[in-house]
Amino acid sequence: xxxxxxxxxxxxxxxxxxxxxxxxPISGHTALYWYRQxxxxxxxxxxxxxxxxxPDKSGLPSxxxxxxxxxxxxxxxxxxxxxxxxxAVYLCASSLGPSGSIAGELFFGEGSRLTVL
Amino acid sequence: xxxxxQTQPGxxxxxxxxxxxxxxxxxxDPSYGLFxxxxxxxxxxxxxxxxGSYDQQNATEGRYSLxxxxxxxxxxxxxxxxxxxxxxxxxxxxxxxxxxxxRLYFGRGTQLTVWP
Numbered sequence: 001x002x003x004x005x006x007x008x009x010x011x012x013x014x015x016x017x018x019x020x021x022x023x024x025p026i027s028g029h030t031a032l033y034w035y036r037q038x039x040x041x042x043x044x045x046x047x048x049x050x051x052x053x054x055p056d057k058s059g060l061p062s063x064x065x066x067x068x069x070x071x072x073x074x075x076x077x078x079x080x081x082x083x084x085x086x087x088a089v090y091l092c093a094s095s096l097g098p099s100g101s102i103a104g105e106l107f108f109g110e111g112s113r114l115t116v117l
Numbered sequence: 118x119x120x121x122x123q124t125q126p127g128x129x130x131x132x133x134x135x136x137x138x139x140x141x142x143x144x145x146d147p148s149y150g151l152f153x154x155x156x157x158x159x160x161x162x163x164x165x166x167x168x169g170s171y172d173q174q175n176a177t178e179g180r181y182s183l184x185x186x187x188x189x190x191x192x193x194x195x196x197x198x199x200x201x202x203x204x205x206x207x208x209x210x211x212x213x214x215x216x217x218x219x220r221l222y223f224g225r226g227t228q229l230t231v232w233p
Contacts, residue, residue, distance in 0.1 A: 033220065042208065042225040056220060089160065105152070106221055108162035 002026070004109035006092050012115045013082055021077040021112045025094030032075050033093045033106065034067055043091065049075065082116045089113050119144050121209050123224035130199045130231055137184070138194040138227045140209030148214040151192040152221065153183065156206040165207075168192060169214070199231045 005024040013019050025032050034046040045059035049069045060066070064082075069075040079086055090113075093106040120143040130136035142151070153165040168176040168183045176183040184193040192211075196203055209224040 035223075043223040045220050045222075048220050050219075059220070091162065093162070105164050105167060106154075106162075107164070108154075110161050 004092055004094050004107055006090075006109035006112050008112055009110065010113045010115075012117065014117050015084060016081055018078065018080045019082055019114060021079075021090050021092075021114070023075045023077070023092030023094075023109060025073065025075070025092070026107055027073075029094035029096055029107070030072070031095040032069055033095070034075070034077050035091045035093065036088045037091060037111070038088045046077070046090075079114075082114075084116050087114055087116045119146075119211060119213065119222040121211055121222050121224035123209055123227050125227045126225075127228045127230070130196075130229065132201060132231055132233050133198055135195060135197045136199055136229065138196070138207050138209075138229065140192045140194065140224060142190050142192060142209075142211045142222075144190075144211065144213060146213035146215070150212050150214055151183065151185070152210040152212070153181070153192075153194045154208045154210060154223075155203075156208065156226070158205070162208075166194070196229075201231050201233065204229060204231045 007022045030051045032049045035043040036046055037043050047067045048056040064080045067077045089111040091108055091111045093108045095106050122141045124139055149170045151168045155163045155165050166176050166178045166181045166183050168185045175185050180197045182195045184195055206226045206228050208226045210221045212221045
């Protein structure tokens with residue numbers, strides 16, 4: 001498709017289980033971001049990938065969170081041993097590189113809503 | 118450090134009126150970009166408008182305009198002729214412009230309600 005695709009759109013899991021969230025960015029976009037949005041809150045930065053550079057992991061809240069981006073395209077966010085406070089909408093976004101016409105507008109997916117019981 | 122402040126948790130405006138959503142930012146970077154996004158109740162994030170720190174003119178996109186006051190570090194969004202469909206959460210964001218993109222820093226958002 002033309003936009004950023006995320007799956008699953010909804011995920012309900014039990015506390016302590018691992019979950020994987022997938023993001024398929026817009027073709028040709030070299031930058032990929034993960035943000036988290038808790039109910040009624042703003043966007044919390046998690047991690048950023050840019051091309052072949054080392055990712056900026058400074059927003060990951062704990063070592064239970066990890067993300068990878070394979071082949072410079074699809075990304076997977078993994079949350080191990082989920083906790084109830086991990087419940088949120090996880091938003092993925094992609095962007096052209098610095099040569100983009102307006103310095104990197106982010107295009108967002110529709111998010112993956114995670115509920116940890 | 119970068120910081121975005123949106124002081125209005127909620128705003129109300131009557132249909133067809135104009136409304137201003139406030140945003141101030143703090144950065145030590147000399148060059149940066151400012152963004153506004155709209156998030157309707159359906160949850161998707163929709164890009165509205167962009168302003169570069171060195172742009173001489175205030176950005177405009179249809180009914181949206183950005184009132185950029187660099188000395189005051191403010192980047193207020195003005196929506197003219199409000200429509201019922203403008204009811205949504207609005208986020209201000211900023212990114213330093215460097216050789217790599219880096220993260221976008223978001224404010225906490227303003228919930229706009231347009232009433233008939």
